[in-house]
Amino acid sequence: MLRGRRRMECTLDAQSLISISLRKIHSSRTQRGGIKLHKNLLVSYVLRNARQLYLSERYAELYRRQQHYPDGAPLLAMPAACPPPAAAAPPELAALPLPADAQDREARSCAAARGGAELLEGPVCAAPPELQRAPCRDSSPAFYRAAGSAGPGGGGGSSAPPGLLYAAGCDFASGGAPHCSSRTTVLDLDTHVVTTVENGYLHQDCCSQCPCCCQPAPGLASPPPAPGTKRKYYPGQEEEEGVEEGEPGGGGVAGGPPFAPCTKRARFEEYSAEHPQDSSNISNLISIFGSGFTGLVSRQQADSEQPLNGQLCSKQALASLGAWTRAIVAF
Amino acid sequence: MAGVAGGGGGNDFQWCFSQVKGAIDEDVAEADIISTVEFNYSGDLLATGDKGGRVVIFQREQENKSRPHSRGEYNVYSTFQSHEPEFDYLKSLEIEEKINKIRWLPQQNAAHFLLSTNDKTIKLWKISERDKRAEGYNLKDEDGRLRDPFRITALRVPILKPMDLMVEASPRRIFANAHTYHINSISVNSDHETYLSADDLRINLWHLEITDRSFNIVDIKPANMEELTEVITAAEFHPHHCNVFVYSSSKGTIRLCDMRSSALCDRHSKFFEEPEDPSSRSFFSEIISSISDVKFSHSGRYMMTRDYLSVKVWDLNMENRPVETYQVHEYLRSKLCSLYENDCIFDKFECCWNGSDSAIMTGSYNNFFRMFDRNTRRDITLEASRESSKPRAILKPRKVCTGGKRKKDEISVDSLDFNKKILHTAWHPMENIIAVAATNNLYIFQDKIN
Numbered sequence: 001m002l003r004g005r006r007r008m009e010c011t012l013d014a015q016s017l018i019s020i021s022l023r024k025i026h027s028s029r030t031q032r033g034g035i036k037l038h039k040n041l042l043v044s045y046v047l048r049n050a051r052q053l054y055l056s057e058r059y060a061e062l063y064r065r066q067q068h069y070p071d072g073a074p075l076l077a078m079p080a081a082c083p084p085p086a087a088a089a090p091p092e093l094a095a096l097p098l099p100a101d102a103q104d105r106e107a108r109s110c111a112a113a114r115g116g117a118e119l120l121e122g123p124v125c126a127a128p129p130e131l132q133r134a135p136c137r138d139s140s141p142a143f144y145r146a147a148g149s150a151g152p153g154g155g156g157g158s159s160a161p162p163g164l165l166y167a168a169g170c171d172f173a174s175g176g177a178p179h180c181s182s183r184t185t186v187l188d189l190d191t192h193v194v195t196t197v198e199n200g201y202l203h204q205d206c207c208s209q210c211p212c213c214c215q216p217a218p219g220l221a222s223p224p225p226a227p228g229t230k231r232k233y234y235p236g237q238e239e240e241e242g243v244e245e246g247e248p249g250g251g252g253v254a255g256g257p258p259f260a261p262c263t264k265r266a267r268f269e270e271y272s273a274e275h276p277q278d279s280s281n282i283s284n285l286i287s288i289f290g291s292g293f294t295g296l297v298s299r300q301q302a303d304s305e306q307p308l309n310g311q312l313c314s315k316q317a318l319a320s321l322g323a324w325t326r327a328i329v330a331f
Numbered sequence: 332m333a334g335v336a337g338g339g340g341g342n343d344f345q346w347c348f349s350q351v352k353g354a355i356d357e358d359v360a361e362a363d364i365i366s367t368v369e370f371n372y373s374g375d376l377l378a379t380g381d382k383g384g385r386v387v388i389f390q391r392e393q394e395n396k397s398r399p400h401s402r403g404e405y406n407v408y409s410t411f412q413s414h415e416p417e418f419d420y421l422k423s424l425e426i427e428e429k430i431n432k433i434r435w436l437p438q439q440n441a442a443h444f445l446l447s448t449n450d451k452t453i454k455l456w457k458i459s460e461r462d463k464r465a466e467g468y469n470l471k472d473e474d475g476r477l478r479d480p481f482r483i484t485a486l487r488v489p490i491l492k493p494m495d496l497m498v499e500a501s502p503r504r505i506f507a508n509a510h511t512y513h514i515n516s517i518s519v520n521s522d523h524e525t526y527l528s529a530d531d532l533r534i535n536l537w538h539l540e541i542t543d544r545s546f547n548i549v550d551i552k553p554a555n556m557e558e559l560t561e562v563i564t565a566a567e568f569h570p571h572h573c574n575v576f577v578y579s580s581s582k583g584t585i586r587l588c589d590m591r592s593s594a595l596c597d598r599h600s601k602f603f604e605e606p607e608d609p610s611s612r613s614f615f616s617e618i619i620s621s622i623s624d625v626k627f628s629h630s631g632r633y634m635m636t637r638d639y640l641s642v643k644v645w646d647l648n649m650e651n652r653p654v655e656t657y658q659v660h661e662y663l664r665s666k667l668c669s670l671y672e673n674d675c676i677f678d679k680f681e682c683c684w685n686g687s688d689s690a691i692m693t694g695s696y697n698n699f700f701r702m703f704d705r706n707t708r709r710d711i712t713l714e715a716s717r718e719s720s721k722p723r724a725i726l727k728p729r730k731v732c733t734g735g736k737r738k739k740d741e742i743s744v745d746s747l748d749f750n751k752k753i754l755h756t757a758w759h760p761m762e763n764i765i766a767v768a769a770t771n772n773l774y775i776f777q778d779k780i781n
Contacts, residue, residue, distance in 0.1 A: 020671070037531045042621060
């Protein structure tokens with residue numbers, strides 16, 4: 001906290017800015033008077049700006065490594081470095097509590113955000129075997145348009161239709177180094193369809209009442225809920241609105257190995273989409289902040305951060321993204 | 332009417348300290364922090380609201396012939412608890428009792444009326460004086476106890492006797508349950524019958540007599556909250572045209588709406604926005620462009636907006652850019668990082684016009700406040716401090732040193748106290764009297780004619 005007399009010099013890199021912003025959003029939940037929509041909206045803009053810079057730096061670094069290892073050398077992403085997710089992580093993909101009462105849309109978004117936010121609590125790092133399985137190849141924008149058409153509105157390309165999040169048309173070059181798969185799971189708030197994108201392949205899960213109609217990837221199959229997770233959504237089950245369970249502050253994620261801090265001084269740069277060989281996780285992040293608030297109620301940014309430089313960039317704050325998404329849409 | 336004070340000789344007038352209200356000690360109770368200041372239409376009454384939900388009204392004393400130099404002072408007229416903390420059980424939310432805004436109604440009879448609002452509920456208060464008391468009731472004693480009917484042997488007519496002046500505040504209307512989000516503005520219409528209340532996403536129109544119903548006239552809530560990109564930050568009715576109002580947004584835009592054109596004013600009649608300067612883009616561009624206050628000029632020809640670093644005056648007939656821009660504390664632009672860290676960047680400064688619209692005033696940090704003369708283009712920085720609080724002491728202009736050698740009497744940016752912020756100021760509607768809220772103290776300054 002800046003006191004009156006301290007020097008005001010302050011240079012923050014993008015990561016610090018991100019963690020400060022997340023902390024603000026998290027602490028806004030406990031402030032008197034409820035969550036301030038205006039302030040959180042502004043903080044989200046800072047978050048987006050910082051993320052754009054952070055990503056552009058990552059891209060630049062990735063591109064440089066590509067130059068050094070043109071033969072598609074082993075994974076840059078080391079899932080082995082990332083401890084297998086706690087049992088809590090996969091269940092949360094299925095555990096998306098939604099209030100049965102759809103009258104109050106705000107509360108629905110709120111609880112959905114809370115539920116969706118759980119996905120962030122465990123960095124969903126796929127087990128190593130999965131990595132080898134499917135290089136990021138053979139996907140075209142059609143894949144994602146398919147996701148879009150299954151959603152409420154068919155928006156393809158780079159703009160996420162309401163309540164649906166997917167990667168902006170990501171061009172996977174075959175020579176690209178495969179990366180740690182990161183799953184992006186999207187909950188459509190209108191149809192309650194859960195869509196999971198993994199390794200460029202699309203899985204579409206119906207709501208949990210008919211798990212048989214989908215082919216969940218390993219790890220996605222509905223496992224028993226770990227203790228401490230939120231209530232699951234079963235259609236027809238009455239859900240109490242507005243009741244929050246005690247949640248551990250900051251998400252309490254078992255973080256990965258200490259992150260490698262960005263050594264470069266942050267510069268604000270426009271994100272350039274000229275690094276298509278990167279995997280869906282990068283473009284997922286882009287689409288997250290593609291338009292204003294869109295995508296802030298989303299999940300799994302923490303794990304998306306992982307594979308970028310071979311080490312987990314999972315700062316405590318990034319790992320606690322669950323908390324901030326719960327906070328930011330509580331209306 | 333004269334404009335702002337000059338720093339040296341040969342100017343019209345200078346600002347002098349007049350009074351300060353509030354506790355002196357360093358330990359400031361959060362509940363005592365002033366959250367709104369407002370003169371009434373005549374300027375005789377000055378109302379303040381604080382974070383504890385209380386309203387304090389000061390009244391200007393009549394001019395005293397024996398002390399011609401001290402113009403009418405403001406003394407406490409009434410104090411009452413307007414709002415209490417509440418708890419929304421459905422959403423598990425606490426509702427703060429902090430008074431966000433006070434707006435006076437034009438006076439129509441002996442009593443005074445004002446609207447005060449917290450985050451969720453607006454109340455209409457009647458402040459009336461009682462200086463007579465009836466005595467000699469038949470059915471009850473002087474202390475109010477009922478008399479035994481059998482004891483009554485004679486009839487008498489009660490008579491009115493003078494008593495010590497008592498000022499009573501009573502809530503006459505409570506306008507509740509109309510806002511899902513936090514109320515940031517209320518504005519009384521020039522028809523004196525209706526008023527608007529605005530929260531982050533909606534604006535409602537009320538009739539002062541009707542509490543169980545309000546009309547929603549603006550709704551910017553997107554179908555999907557994930558698509559939210561901006562919120563309403565302030566709203567105000569036009570001072571003369573009862574069908575026109577404006578509202579500002581967190582994106583730095585202002586929309587002027589005409590209620591005659593449609594019932595729901597989602598489509599604006601005019602859209603005011605200044606294109607962003609791409610060279611000044613930063614992490615915090617969105618935050619500092621968010622408008623924290625919008626005020627029509629008394630004439631109704633102009634409006635003024637306050638964002639984090641500047642004040643802009645707009646001509647209602649020109650939408651693509653403001654006609655005047657005044658930098659309040661440009662030296663903070665390179666410090667936005669720190670200000671973001673300590674949350675100061677989210678401070679919502681207000682602004683106000685003087686009675687003739689020739690000058691504007693707004694607050695800053697270190698208990699500084701700034702005035703801009705629109706005619707001479709001169710500006711001045713003054714400080715509200717206990718040190719310069721001698722009766723009728725002339726305020727000395729302050730200066731912030733932005734770099735290089737610091738001159739004597741200048742203060743460097745790094746020495747500014749960001750906990751001392753002046754968010755709320757008010758200018759008397761007709762005279763050069765200003766009220767400046769500095770945390771828990773209310774300073775009143777007047778001009779001193781040379």
